[in-house]
Amino acid sequence: MxxxxxxxxxxxxxxxxxxxxxxxxxxxxNVDLKTPITKFKKGEQPDISLNIPFSSAVMxxxxxxxxxxxxxxxxxxxxxxxxQSPEDQAAMVRKVKEYKSGxxxxxxxxxxxxxxxxxxxxxxxTGHSTIAVTDDGSPTGKLxxxxxxxxxxxxxxxxxxxxxxxxxxxxxxxxxxxxINLPEANDMIWEHKLNCLPIVDGEQRLESLVFRKDYDAHKxxxxxxxxxxxxxxxxxxxxxxxxxxxxxxxVEAGADILVIDASDGYxxxxxxxxxxxxxxxxxxxxxxxxxxxxxxxxxxxxxxDFVKVGIGxxxxxxxxxxxxxxxxxxxxxIEVAEAREQYYKETGIYVPICSDGGIVHDYxxxxxxxxxxxxxxxxxxxxxxxxxPTKKLKVGNNFVKEFWGEGxxxxxxWQRYDTGGKSGLVFxxxxxxxxxxxxxxxxxxxxxxxxxxxxxxxxxxxxxxxxQQNARITLVSATSLVEGGAxxxxxxxxxxxxx
Ligand code: RVP
Numbered sequence: 492m493x494x495x496x497x498x499x500x501x502x503x504x505x506x507x508x509x510x511x512x513x514x515x516x517x518x519x520x521n522v523d524l525k526t527p528i529t530k531f532k533k534g535e536q537p538d539i540s541l542n543i544p545f546s547s548a549v550m551x552x553x554x555x556x557x558x559x560x561x562x563x564x565x566x567x568x569x570x571x572x573x574x575q576s577p578e579d580q581a582a583m584v585r586k587v588k589e590y591k592s593g594x595x596x597x598x599x600x601x602x603x604x605x606x607x608x609x610x611x612x613x614x615x616x617t618g619h620s621t622i623a624v625t626d627d628g629s630p631t632g633k634l635x636x637x638x639x640x641x642x643x644x645x646x647x648x649x650x651x652x653x654x655x656x657x658x659x660x661x662x663x664x665x666x667x668x669x670x671i672n673l674p675e676a677n678d679m680i681w682e683h684k685l686n687c688l689p690i691v692d693g694e695q696r697l698e699s700l701v702f703r704k705d706y707d708a709h710k711x712x713x714x715x716x717x718x719x720x721x722x723x724x725x726x727x728x729x730x731x732x733x734x735x736x737x738x739x740x741x742v743e744a745g746a747d748i749l750v751i752d753a754s755d756g757y758x759x760x761x762x763x764x765x766x767x768x769x770x771x772x773x774x775x776x777x778x779x780x781x782x783x784x785x786x787x788x789x790x791x792x793x794x795x796d797f798v799k800v801g802i803g804x805x806x807x808x809x810x811x812x813x814x815x816x817x818x819x820x821x822x823x824x825i826e827v828a829e830a831r832e833q834y835y836k837e838t839g840i841y842v843p844i845c846s847d848g849g850i851v852h853d854y855x856x857x858x859x860x861x862x863x864x865x866x867x868x869x870x871x872x873x874x875x876x877x878x879x880p881t882k883k884l885k886v887g888n889n890f891v892k893e894f895w896g897e898g899x900x901x902x903x904x905w906q907r908y909d910t911g912g913k914s915g916l917v918f919x920x921x922x923x924x925x926x927x928x929x930x931x932x933x934x935x936x937x938x939x940x941x942x943x944x945x946x947x948x949x950x951x952x953x954x955x956x957x958x959q960q961n962a963r964i965t966l967v968s969a970t971s972l973v974e975g976g977a978x979x980x981x982x983x984x985x986x987x988x989x990x
Contacts, residue, residue, distance in 0.1 A: 500819035502804070503855040504972070506862075509963040511951035519944035526843070526865045526955050528568070528748065529775045529796040533839040539724065539748060539775060541866055542566030542714040543940060544856070544955060546845065548805075548870035549573060549728030549752040551902050552881045552894045556586040557598075561878040561932045563587070563723035566714030570750050570868075573728035574902050577737035580727060581744040587725040588745035592715075593673040594690065594699040597623040597630040601638070603655035607648055610638055616883055621687050623697055624658045634689055634697040636660045666691050669698055676701040718747060728752035731760035734767055742772050750777040754802060754810055754898065754920065757786035762793040769794050780847055782823035784830035787844075791834060797843040799868065800827045804849030806871040807896035810920045820849040821862065828863020828959075853939045857946045860955050861962035870894070875929035883928055890928035896921020 526544045527537035545567035547554045551574055559569035571583045586596075599619040601609055605628070614620060620640045625632030636658030643657050665683045667676050669692040680688050680703050688701045716724045727746040729737055731753065741749065749768065751761050756779040768776045778790040779799025790798050801824075803810040803817025811817040824846050835841050846864035850856055856867050873879055874894040881893040895901045898920030929935055952958035967975070 498822065500822040501966070502819045502849065503821050503858050504851070505966055506821060506858055506964050507967055507975075508858065508861060508946060508950055509965055510949040511961055511963065513948055513951050517948050517951055517953055519941065519948045521953055522944040522947045523954050524566075524940065524943070527841065528777075528843055528845075528866060530791075530840055530842045533835070533841065537841075537843070541568055542716055543936075544860060544864070544866035545936070546570060546726070546866055546868045547873040548847070548868050549750065550870050550874075550897050551575070553870050553873050553879055554728075555880040556583040556590075557880065558873060558878045558932075559583075559587045559725045560590050560723055561876075562873070563716045563725065564592075564712050565933055565936050566712075566716050567866075567936075568716060568724060568726050568748070570726035570728045570748075570752070571746075572897070573730055573737070573752055574897055577733065577740045580737070581740035584725055584727055584741055584744040584746045588722045590723060591673065591699075592721075593676070593701055595702070597689075597697060597700050599623065600625055600628050600630050600632070601654055602626065602628040603635055603653065603658065605654045606650060607643055607645075607652045607654075607657070608650040610643070610654065611645070611650075618877060618883075621700070621702075623689065623700070624654055625697055631697055633695050634661055634664075634666070634691050637664060637687070637689065639686070661695065664689065667701065669693070673701070724748075726750060729764070731758070731764045734764050738768055738772065738774075742774050746774065748775040748777065748796070750797075750799065751779065752897075754780060754808075755816065756780045756799070757789055761790060765790075765794045777845065779845070781827065782818040783826050787827045787830045787842075788834065791842050795842070797845060797865075798827070798831075799845045799847045800824050800864070801847040801849060805847075805896065805921075806849070806851075806926075807894060807921045807924055808848065808898070809896075809922060810898065813918055813920055820846065821858070824859060824862045824864055831863065853942045854946060856939065857943045857958075858964070860943075861950070861958050861964060863959055865955065871926055873932070875926045876932040876935060877930065878932045884925070886925060891925035892928050893923075894926045895923040899923050 524543045525540055527540050529537045529539045531537040543566040547558055547562055547569040549570045549572050551572045554569040554571050562569050599613050599617045599622045601622055601624055603624055622638040624636040625634055638658045667688050667690045676688050686703050690698045692698055718724055724747045726748045727741045729749050729751055751764055761778050765776055775796040777797040778795035780801050781787050782802050787798050801820050804820040827844055831842055831844055843865035845866050845868050846859040847868040850869050859867055874892055883890055883892050899922055900919055901923045947958055950962055
């Protein structure tokens, strides 16, 4: 006979935290969000910790090299998406590892034959006012000039005016030579009063751009997540099918940690994949996703360095509707966290858990940490930012960014959602959607982090560990949910919230 759970499965929105005594030293400024991401023995330190408990989802529309750099700079980690060829994925990992802080690959590029109209459209799409003009319009083509807002007047210049007529030509540009270091580039920026210094190689090919504002930003990132060589730490998603081909390339490219990316991780394929990685490489590997004690213990006993929790709660995920499997994210997390505590008591080994999917409000992050997660993984949250790989568009009066699930036809990530056979994906488990555009990652992350720290201060916790030990959490009734929002007043304006 089937087993029936006595409790319904619950989501984050059904819970609230109760404040504990806040001592005078427990201010938000004193809250430390450092958190382990790989398993460790009691009394020892984990090999990899995050400085903030955030990871970006293993998704085409979320985690490429640009996102990985931006998030590592703030102290979190991205897992570069695996629904691409192993070579392309390894190239993204390599870009992150080789990235020299302050040197950015030009993201807005045109040819001299383009027009002012193209400049304005590109500026609207990317938000960048500095455009590199190269012979082939690529970020690494021969540099022929630069266009900034100071090179044209929209009120005077015709829209069909060619870029070659108004760009600042290469002969008038101050450029840095390949191999220059950041302090030297910064000196040139100051000496020549520049906003941007292009770096070119011996054949005048563009390598990168150094911006005045980025140099300042660089100094503002004390939490940046770096390895011993001062390269950003980066993760990569793998699957249980082509790992023998993919993992060697990822490890060679410098991936610090892998995660098996699957909607249902309680499988023998995951055990085999972990065994292969552990036998052949010295790289950390997480596994998932699971929603109960049995799944957690199976993956831990298979050797996983962390375990990812959640089935069907993702914003673009329709697994529950399509297949009828899954569990409310809060219930999954509570059960897995209990199993983790038990395991820790019995073995002295602490296995970090990651709450993946279903974070809608910032406070859901704090709740998931209080319920036992060591870090969260988010897709929708990060997809809204400038740094996500997708297009920014205007829909009605609002800017949006594209966001699609890995189980959607658009991603065609056969391996993740197809558990066997040769027929491939015959139905979708994800949708193709838009999310409200929200600006830069750092600005939004700072706001979210200040909310988390403020709540932790209310709960009398100066660290995630203290929050997990001491949090008091209550279920809310359906009626009291209404009380939680603005109610019984006439709102002056409705805002288009991106949170
Ligand atoms: P969210 O943060 O709610 O957008 O959820 C992101 C998570 O959703 C991912 O980390 C992944 O576990 C899951 N996902 C990704 N694609 C799909 C799908 O197409 N069903 N689901």
